[in-house]
Amino acid sequence: xxxxxxxxxxxxxxxxxxxxxxxxxxxxxxxxxxxxxxxxxxxxxxxxxxxxxxxxxxxxxxxxxxxxxxxxxxxxxxxxxxxxxxxxxxxxxxxxxxxxxxxxxxxxxxxxxxxxxxxxxxxxxxxxxxxxxxxxxxxxxxxxxxxxxxxxxxxxxxxxxxxxxxxxxxxxxxxxxxxxxxxxxxxxxxxxxxxxxxxxxxxxxxxxxxxxxxxxxxxxxxxxxxxxxxxxxxxxxxxxxxxxxxxxxxxxxxxx
Numbered sequence: 001x002x003x004x005x006x007x008x009x010x011x012x013x014x015x016x017x018x019x020x021x022x023x024x025x026x027x028x029x030x031x032x033x034x035x036x037x038x039x040x041x042x043x044x045x046x047x048x049x050x051x052x053x054x055x056x057x058x059x060x061x062x063x064x065x066x067x068x069x070x071x072x073x074x075x076x077x078x079x080x081x082x083x084x085x086x087x088x089x090x091x092x093x094x095x096x097x098x099x100x101x102x103x104x105x106x107x108x109x110x111x112x113x114x115x116x117x118x119x120x121x122x123x124x125x126x127x128x129x130x131x132x133x134x135x136x137x138x139x140x141x142x143x144x145x146x147x148x149x150x151x152x153x154x155x156x157x158x159x160x161x162x163x164x165x166x167x168x169x170x171x172x173x174x175x176x177x178x179x180x181x182x183x184x185x186x187x188x189x190x191x192x193x194x195x196x197x198x199x200x201x202x203x204x205x206x207x208x209x210x211x212x213x214x215x216x217x218x219x220x221x222x223x224x225x226x227x228x229x230x231x232x233x234x235x236x237x238x239x240x241x242x243x244x245x246x247x248x249x250x251x252x253x254x255x256x
Contacts, residue, residue: 001049003108006067009046010101013039017074017097021090024081036078036090039097043071056115059128062239063109066100068129072136073097076163080140084159092143123181131174137167138206138234145227148220157223161213164227168206175199194244198237205230 020036023029047067050058058064077093080086115124141163148156178199179189190196209226212218 001046001053003050003063006046006050006108007105009042010070010105013042013070013074014094014098014101015039016042017090017094021094024087024090027087032081032090033078036074036081040071040074040078043067043074047071057125057128059125060115060119061109062242063104063107065128065132065238066104068132069135069139070097070100070104072133073100073139075133076136076140080144080159080163083162086144086159088147089140089143092147093140096139096143117185121181121184123177123184127174127177127181130170130177134167134170134174135234135238137163137170138231141167141227142231145224145231149224149228155220157213157220160223160227164206164209168203168210171203171206175203194241195237198233198241202230202233202237205233 016035016039020032020034020039023035024032047058050067058067073093073096077090077096080089080093141160144156144160144163148160178196182191183189205226209223209230212223212226
């Protein structure tokens, strides 16, 4: 399997997911589940086939992580739909996944089969996949926050809480596994690399949200805004740091 065939898998996933979102909005739950599951299976199939074709896990480049994020965005959207039955969530997760799929079609950033020595570690796969899964869950929490911010009289924080709790747990594991991996690869757990710094900022923002929810005295609007800000920090951590002058020599910049 080569990246050239992704356009067919990507378009198929978009169409299936869009159909699922439309059926969800119209209240046809059975069809929504079927089509949404189909879109997830299409991307999962491509990931497996690409993995075989590259002879390495497709987790190295920014394009490859966008592929995983598209997959997990659809998974998280379906999970949220199943758990809380928000009819609109599949539409939002479809849009989110579609954006990354289209970017990958136009700018795949898939280069070669090789892995630099530092990436040839047993921590490579769990570290990256756990992060991508947490990003997708926190992305759904972000969508709920945006919707809740402009939805009068409807408290959606319980759903956001569950997503943030699970997402932050996986985010924490991602940071810890990354520290252990760094120790094995470079001899130190933490170096205040720009990527590491923004990962810590993002983690602290979500931990702050959890603490404020446990205290129970913070307004809904402020909590929604905090979730939105936290997700923006997450985007900075994921790909925004690549454009910082101080990050050009970072070991975390993709394709370096």
